[in-house]
Amino acid sequence: DAGVTQSPTHLIKTRGQHVTLRCSPISGHKSVSWYQQVLGQGPQFIFQYYEKEERGRGNFPDRFSARQFPNYSSELNVNALLLGDSALYLCASSLFGPWGDTEAFFGQGTRLTVV
Amino acid sequence: GQNIDQPTEMTATEGAIVQINCTYQTSGFNGLFWYQQHAGEAPTFLSYNVLDGLEEKGRFSSFLSRSKGYSYLLLKELQMKDSASYLCAGERTNDYKLSFGAGTTVTVRA
Numbered sequence: 001d002a003g004v005t006q007s008p009t010h011l012i013k014t015r016g017q018h019v020t021l022r023c024s025p026i027s028g029h030k031s032v033s034w035y036q037q038v039l040g041q042g043p044q045f046i047f048q049y050y051e052k053e054e055r056g057r058g059n060f061p062d063r064f065s066a067r068q069f070p071n072y073s074s075e076l077n078v079n080a081l082l083l084g085d086s087a088l089y090l091c092a093s094s095l096f097g098p099w100g101d102t103e104a105f106f107g108q109g110t111r112l113t114v115v
Numbered sequence: 116g117q118n119i120d121q122p123t124e125m126t127a128t129e130g131a132i133v134q135i136n137c138t139y140q141t142s143g144f145n146g147l148f149w150y151q152q153h154a155g156e157a158p159t160f161l162s163y164n165v166l167d168g169l170e171e172k173g174r175f176s177s178f179l180s181r182s183k184g185y186s187y188l189l190l191k192e193l194q195m196k197d198s199a200s201y202l203c204a205g206e207r208t209n210d211y212k213l214s215f216g217a218g219t220t221v222t223v224r225a
Contacts, residue, residue, distance in 0.1 A: 042215030
């Protein structure tokens, strides 16, 4: 069985550009969450989607947006990139929605570097 | 606030025992997770405690005291492959999202 898959694995962008990161959850999982992990810190919650609806949003600016598709895959979009957006972006899928994340499975992440 | 605090680094010898402590504000969280993250890789689930007490899983054990806002991860019979970052994460009461600590980097030496 495939785990959580993310693409691309690495990405280099210039300040001011836009980026789209993609995530495919484990088959059968309907909830996808996005986290930002800056080097040396723990992951910070960005968004959660369940059944194609946003169920939670962390403390991130409106430049960050996401959506979930009918097949439960998800995209994270970041506009007007800043140097501080450089981080590992992790996608996690779980079986349940916002009513109990007893175990979230993480993808390998997308390493975004903004220059 | 929902701060989760854990030590930055710990070093131990192969075969030894290491205990990683995690403290958090009691009003903000339900259960506590522990994840292992090797450099450049995704976090992988180790344990989840929602009730007080000790949960044992092979060489790894996790403890929770809800009233004290305290958890620890115990790694026994350390192996070189246990060198990694260990993340403590609280399951938020209001929305069940995960709030992570900064992680504890454990280095196992021969």
